[in-house]
Amino acid sequence: MSLLKVTNLVVSYGGIEALKGISFEVEQGQIVTLIGANGAGKSTTLRTISGLVRPRDGRVYFEGRDITDYGTQKIVETGIAMVPEGRRVFSNLTVLENLRIGAYLRRDKDVIEQDIEYVYDLFPRLRERSWQLAGTLSGGEQQMLAVGRAIMTRPKMIMMDEPSLGLAPLVVKDIFTIIKTLKSTGMTVLLIEQNANAALHACDYAYVLETGRITMSGTGEELLASSAIQKAYLGERAK
């Protein structure tokens, strides 16, 4: 049984269908990516799964449970964390407070402290900046913090919305290292990316989203090898 199963999801904003019935699955412990151009419906998909947007039709199952009608809070409790587009760290809170707020729903005080240490071990730079306001961090550091904050919810799956957006190429490399690290700890990751090349190299399985429909799917290697994908998303190779 897959961890996340989305069936025939339809979402519309004011009469315009952003998602026209998409279905996909995410297996436990894998990195699954949705790639596609601007406006293909990638963000809408994640926002619907996390309960911020209500679908008009279709169902979302997590660990076999139907979570379609859950509120955002309950979805977080169920084990789905989101790293939103643009990082959206709380710039008026310190780094440490940003991590603590990730654990907002948790009552296990001792384990929270351990998890903070775990995040700090994962991202030593955050430990150095523990008392700084998150707004003073660099883009890459903010991304680490956003991931750390998601880890603090103790999720079973982390969804990432364009984690590489607006970051320098070197930092983008770091981000993908982080994603692979997460996988090595057994975490399941649902990743949205415009940087199709990097995403396809990092993922176990990928879906291609085009104007609200899934047009293709396969393993990262399969899609990288596909001429249609190369043309549309990867650009012509230099000869």
Place this chain on the structure above:
Amino acid sequence: MWNTIFPYLLSGVSVGGQYALIAIGYTMVYGILRLINFAHGDVFMVAGIVMVYIAASGLPLWVCIPAVLLITAAVGFIIERVAYKPLRSAPRMSAMISAIGVSYTLQNLVLYITGGLNKQYPTIPGISNSIQIGGATTKVVTVITPVLVILLVAALVTLINKTKIGMAMRAVSKDFETAQLMGIKINSVISTTFVIGSFLAGVGSVLYFTNYPTVIQTSGAMPGLKAFVAAVFGGIGSIPGAVIGAFIIGIMENIIKGLDVILFKAGVIAKPLGLAIFSDAFTFALLIVILVVKPTGLFGEKTTDKV
């Protein structure tokens, strides 16, 4: 010279403290909802009216005052649920118009209940008594107010900076959606804000109306407006700003009220100029100057975001 100024300074600090307790409600609600809650001054007035009726029932004061505070907090909670929550995703202007509607509703409700008569505010033993301080005669409330304000503000700042709900309030004020993604129930955080703001307005009302013989349905308008100016002056959204702004306005107003006497005794003027009538005008002139010169106020939102 000092003996002439001191009594005005004293009542300025006291009135400033009362404005501060109202201004905190404006600034906190703005901080979270970006809404100017125009009904806040009327919540303050309702607290006064509730006190009149509860005290008339013959209950002892140690029951009346907590009851007033509790009811005022409940009024704030209900207003938010009924008038603002349904408009959460509507344009900001809609909520503001709703706030104006609530303001008139409260005033007219009180008009209906009281029949538009001035209601005599009960005398509160202890704080209504006169005392001598620094050669000036004043009511005990004048001295108690600044002390109480400082204690309440210290408690509030601790709540916001050191507790979990305070952290949630700061997060919600920054970003609704991401706060939701952390599992924060934004509606309960917003309700908490209204409850705290109304509670403080209730405290302010007990202190404020003790200085006045009566309460009427429009009694909240002027102190409400002054507190609003204080919040803007301090930088709306900032709690320390609102408190400092309120003290400055309270002190300046009262100094202006006594300016004739002060200048006369200092020998600057030979006859009274009637400057006292400008004390209200000063506050609103100040508002205009701030909006022109520094719209973000003394401690307006500083942005730490890197561009």
